[in-house]
Amino acid sequence: MNWSLIISILISCLQGGQSAFDEDCPTLADGDSLSQTQLLDRLTHGCRYDRLERPITYTETGTRLPVDVYMRAYIYFMQNLEAHDLQFKIYALLQLRYLDPRLNFRNVSPKRRQPILGEQQLRDSLWMPHIFLANERDSSILGTTEKDILTSISPDGTVIVSNRIKATLYCWLNLKKFPFDEQDCSTVLESWMYNTSELVLHWEQKRPITYDPALHLTEFLLQRSWSNETVINADLSDLRHGAFAGNYSSLSFTVHLTRVVGFYLMDYFFPSMLIVAISWVSFWLQADQAPPRITLGTSTMLTFITLASAQGKTLPKVSYIKVSEVWFLGCTIFIFGSMVEFAFVNTIWRRKQNVPVKKLNSKHILKSTLSPHLLRRRSHARSRSFSGMARQPDTSSLAGAGFNNYLTVNLPITTITEGQVLGQMREGFKSEKRKTSGQAMSASGQKLDISFVESAFAGPPLGGLAPGQSAAAVSETGNSQMYNNNRSEGVGMGAGAEEMDFTGWTTLTSQEIAMWIDSRARLVFPVAFLVFNMFFWTFVYCI
Numbered sequence: 254m255n256w257s258l259i260i261s262i263l264i265s266c267l268q269g270g271q272s273a274f275d276e277d278c279p280t281l282a283d284g285d286s287l288s289q290t291q292l293l294d295r296l297t298h299g300c301r302y303d304r305l306e307r308p309i310t311y312t313e314t315g316t317r318l319p320v321d322v323y324m325r326a327y328i329y330f331m332q333n334l335e336a337h338d339l340q341f342k343i344y345a346l347l348q349l350r351y352l353d354p355r356l357n358f359r360n361v362s363p364k365r366r367q368p369i370l371g372e373q374q375l376r377d378s379l380w381m382p383h384i385f386l387a388n389e390r391d392s393s394i395l396g397t398t399e400k401d402i403l404t405s406i407s408p409d410g411t412v413i414v415s416n417r418i419k420a421t422l423y424c425w426l427n428l429k430k431f432p433f434d435e436q437d438c439s440t441v442l443e444s445w446m447y448n449t450s451e452l453v454l455h456w457e458q459k460r461p462i463t464y465d466p467a468l469h470l471t472e473f474l475l476q477r478s479w480s481n482e483t484v485i486n487a488d489l490s491d492l493r494h495g496a497f498a499g500n501y502s503s504l505s506f507t508v509h510l511t512r513v514v515g516f517y518l519m520d521y522f523f524p525s526m527l528i529v530a531i532s533w534v535s536f537w538l539q540a541d542q543a544p545p546r547i548t549l550g551t552s553t554m555l556t557f558i559t560l561a562s563a564q565g566k567t568l569p570k571v572s573y574i575k576v577s578e579v580w581f582l583g584c585t586i587f588i589f590g591s592m593v594e595f596a597f598v599n600t601i602w603r604r605k606q607n608v609p610v611k612k613l614n615s616k617h618i619l620k621s622t623l624s625p626h627l628l629r630r631r632s633h634a635r636s637r638s639f640s641g642m643a644r645q646p647d648t649s650s651l652a653g654a655g656f657n658n659y660l661t662v663n664l665p666i667t668t669i670t671e672g673q674v675l676g677q678m679r680e681g682f683k684s685e686k687r688k689t690s691g692q693a694m695s696a697s698g699q700k701l702d703i704s705f706v707e708s709a710f711a712g713p714p715l716g717g718l719a720p721g722q723s724a725a726a727v728s729e730t731g732n733s734q735m736y737n738n739n740r741s742e743g744v745g746m747g748a749g750a751e752e753m754d755f756t757g758w759t760t761l762t763s764q765e766i767a768m769w770i771d772s773r774a775r776l777v778f779p780v781a782f783l784v785f786n787m788f789f790w791t792f793v794y795c796i
Contacts, residue, residue: 284362
């Protein structure tokens with residue numbers, strides 16, 4: 254057996270395999286003579302680099318370390334918050350940095366000290382950490398893929414990738430103090446594929462968040478911002494990270510925005526103040542001028558409702574009460590109050606009766622105005638108990654005729670001379686003195702004997718006398734019955750209804766009371782509106 258032939262065949266096979274291997278995995282020798290593209294092709298060749306596998310580093314003890322990815326954000330445009338959609342838009346440059354030892358070309362090409370720069374094509378040939386915006390509604394890379402992606406590889410293997418993005422982000426708004434509200438809106442970035450044992454996100458130590466100096470918002474002021482690093486725990490019920498449970502690294506930065514209220518002051522609050530003040534013009538119009546006062550009240554109410562509804566259409570329908578709604582409700586109450594005041598004074602103006610007032614102050618005028626029927630009923634009860642008119646029995650022909658139980662007597666007119674009256678007065682005083690010595694006149698205050706007056710008439714008062722009955726007897730009987738009836742009626746009315754003493758009272762007409770109420774409303778409504786403004790603006794700026 255020829256062993257030399259066999260050995261030569263094996264050596265030639267080994268040399269052929271080595272040359273085939275060299276052809277499949279190009280050498281990195283003499284890297285300084287290679288172009289940038291050739292060097293990158295050899296560094297990222299499949300025999301040395303797998304873009305589906307993350308960079309792997311170990312500690313001195315052999316423990317596998319996660320990849321540290323450092324991020325920085327540059328915000329050069331931010332669109333105003335859209336309250337009805339609870340979202341805002343940002344235009345930003347996101348930059349991430351990590352170390353990949355497989356791309357280290359410092360020893361391969363020692364003379365090459367500048368980083369290798371590329372765009373989309375270079376980025377697609379490298380391993381990239383998959384990071385997404387957790388609170389995004391929509392996002393995209395700005396411009397063309399070749400224009401807005403920048404990739405850099407340093408000699409030590411540090412990879413820096415910069416992307417210009419446009420994102421629509423969700424932001425929950427607290428509108429309780431709208432339009433004097435302050436909002437905090439966050440941008441949240443999370444690792445999609447790798448948990449914290451494989452990849453950890455960090456903010457850059459120096460200036461992690463920067464803003465374009467020309468950045469301005471029309472409706473908000475950017476007061477401050479801050480960044481945060483945290484870990485998100487995902488379980489099987491949270492599919493935000495796919496179907497994988499674990500702890501995922503997360504970064505966020507939050508902007509604190511304060512709403513500029515100049516627009517709302519000029520277009521909402523000041524016009525509403527003027528509308529409320531216009532509704533008070535009706536207090537200077539006379540109470541019986543219903544058409545102008547009704548027109549003024551309804552037009553101001555409809556104008557203010559239109560103003561408030563136009564402003565409310567831009568806001569979401571939330572379950573809590575906003576400050577703007579408190580202002581709207583307060584102004585509506587004042588406008589509605591001016592209309593109610595007109596209805597009240599117009600009703601008083603059309604009353605026919607005068608109103609007795611004990612004292613000319615607000616308390617007694619309003620009390621007498623709000624309860625005029627009670628005062629008239631008490632006054633009527635007092636006048637009936639002391640009127641001196643006799644009640645007729647129910648058997649009278651006039652009792653059932655609906656004449657309020659008053660007797661009307663038609664007597665013939667007879668001339669009485671002065672001498673007869675004086676003589677009768679002397680006889681009456683003498684007889685009264687003889688009957689009751691030292692007693693005063695009767696409580697009714699009568700000074701003239703009624704029998705003398707009735708005897709001077711030509712006929713009986715009610716169509717004839719009874720047989721054997723004189724006119725004087727009829728007169729005395731009627732007079733005593735009248736006196737007794739008055740006394741019994743006065744006692745009955747005092748027991749059934751409260752009597753009022755109107756001595757020293759002032760009587761006001763309905764028109765005077767209506768004008769008095771209007772004059773007071775001219776002062777009460779503005780003062781009440783000032784008090785409402787004081788509490789409202791104190792709550793807005795101090796609480």
